[in-house]
Amino acid sequence: MIFHDEPTPGEMLPILEGHTSAGRLERVLRAGLFAVTSELSPPDSADPQEVYDRAQIFDGFVDGMNATDGSGANCHMSSVGMCALLTRIGYAPIMQISCRDRNRIAIQGDVLGGAAMGVTNMLCLTGDGVQAGDHPQAKAVFDLDCMSLLETIRGMRDKGEFLSGRRISTPPKVFLGAASNPFAPPHDFRPYRLAKKIAAGAQFIQTNYCFDVPRFKEFMARSRDLGLLEKVFILPGVGPMASAKTATWIRNNVPGIHIPDTVITRLAGAKDQKREGQKLCVELIQQLSEIEGVSGIHVMAYRQEEAVADIIKCSGVLQGRTPWYPGRDQQRLQESYKT
Amino acid sequence: MYKVRRWVVRHSQAFETIYNWLEQGLVKLHPVMQKIGYQRLEKPVAIFEKLCKGLLFDCKMCGDCALSATGMSCSMNCPKNIRNGPCGGVRQNGNCEVQPEMRCVWMDAWQGSQSMRAGKQIHAVQLPVDHTLQGSSAWLRKVREVVVKQEQSSK
Numbered sequence A: 001m002i003f004h005d006e007p008t009p010g011e012m013l014p015i016l017e018g019h020t021s022a023g024r025l026e027r028v029l030r031a032g033l034f035a036v037t038s039e040l041s042p043p044d045s046a047d048p049q050e051v052y053d054r055a056q057i058f059d060g061f062v063d064g065m066n067a068t069d070g071s072g073a074n075c076h077m078s079s080v081g082m083c084a085l086l087t088r089i090g091y092a093p094i095m096q097i098s099c100r101d102r103n104r105i106a107i108q109g110d111v112l113g114g115a116a117m118g119v120t121n122m123l124c125l126t127g128d129g130v131q132a133g134d135h136p137q138a139k140a141v142f143d144l145d146c147m148s149l150l151e152t153i154r155g156m157r158d159k160g161e162f163l164s165g166r167r168i169s170t171p172p173k174v175f176l177g178a179a180s181n182p183f184a185p186p187h188d189f190r191p192y193r194l195a196k197k198i199a200a201g202a203q204f205i206q207t208n209y210c211f212d213v214p215r216f217k218e219f220m221a222r223s224r225d226l227g228l229l230e231k232v233f234i235l236p237g238v239g240p241m242a243s244a245k246t247a248t249w250i251r252n253n254v255p256g257i258h259i260p261d262t263v264i265t266r267l268a269g270a271k272d273q274k275r276e277g278q279k280l281c282v283e284l285i286q287q288l289s290e291i292e293g294v295s296g297i298h299v300m301a302y303r304q305e306e307a308v309a310d311i312i313k314c315s316g317v318l319q320g321r322t323p324w325y326p327g328r329d330q331q332r333l334q335e336s337y338k339t
Numbered sequence B: 001m002y003k004v005r006r007w008v009v010r011h012s013q014a015f016e017t018i019y020n021w022l023e024q025g026l027v028k029l030h031p032v033m034q035k036i037g038y039q040r041l042e043k044p045v046a047i048f049e050k051l052c053k054g055l056l057f058d059c060k061m062c063g064d065c066a067l068s069a070t071g072m073s074c075s076m077n078c079p080k081n082i083r084n085g086p087c088g089g090v091r092q093n094g095n096c097e098v099q100p101e102m103r104c105v106w107m108d109a110w111q112g113s114q115s116m117r118a119g120k121q122i123h124a125v126q127l128p129v130d131h132t133l134q135g136s137s138a139w140l141r142k143v144r145e146v147v148v149k150q151e152q153s154s155k
């Protein structure tokens, strides 16, 4: 699908009827198309070109890129900084906001700044504890949590007010996201927690790595029973594992990631483990896309970013659609002249 | 104390009842307390409250108590201070992501809320903590809130 009012960088698209943001991600989801988002890991560098290079890898395959905010409590280029660079050339980043490093004053300021730069999607996270990253000596802030952060931004957008009640003259028109981990205990509480996030303002959800499809199905079924699936767009998370060793390491060391033994045995038994990991990822995408209530997929291919295009292509979930990227339409125009 | 607070969660229903009595008792004392002056009572009550709640719940005296909505498991003991937990990092054995030897505060909260009459309160979204209340008595604040509400409804 081509939106004929594609962006001029720096200029906002009109907000469609019933939408809260001008963003393409919201348009794609509300149009009932299968959306693809991916994780864009920030560089340890002050060179803008590195951000552009990393983004370009996904050109034509994703509807949004998550500009992560110190994920894993490691220090990198800031999420706001990345979004500033990306929006400059028309990309549609999903600005992650974590509560670990900033208090409510700083966060609300960043929300306004981000929205002013053209960020239309924001993802609210509590954030990993500082002990998980490279600066365990740091002071953890956690003034808000993901839920109160959602409430706060929704209030800024819908009521046009800061948490303090002070007026905002032009509210930030953003599409609000949150994360969910159906694989962490207490499993029976997870659907209720999703309900809470929706009540707090979440409009789309990205989940943690989803390797355990039966458990995910169970989570979705419970969520359907609670009537949540009509209220939110759910994008389960997937990603290729480079080897059985990596998968085991991640399972043991990264909080909240559940990888069943069957996955590890399958990887260990393969000749080319990396390829097998990618194959598994394609299969997972196909299986997940069949589940009722799944509106898209979120790909986290840390250090295998170059494989994402192929994985998406093989899975066939875009059904011939080419999501917009800077230069897409010019390229098409040139191609049509040639023929 | 860790052991005591785990024990409290296992008996969340009994503590809910005690808490309700306490609230009713304190509300009855409102005229007396008003005469003495809440300002004057604040300090001694806060000290007493800190002692009791510190022992039972490892209370951090945030002054913005939400125990009744968190299965009598104090959410300020969560290393991320999450008032709307549990986070996605809970270990498969139910322990905390940040402090692996501690049971996730919100695993306990969920368990505790299951046996409480007002257990459904865990589904309500908690607003950000008001840090200006740190160290003040949540009991006295609650009493004043209840009294104001009663007065409004009787009008």
Ligand code: SF4
Binding pocket: B077, B078, B079, B080, B081, B082, B085, B086, B087, B088, B089, B090, B091, B095, B096, B097, B098, B099, B103, B104, B105, B106, B107
């Ligand atoms: S695991 Fe539980 S106690 Fe630990 S940070 Fe997460 S919610 Fe808090």
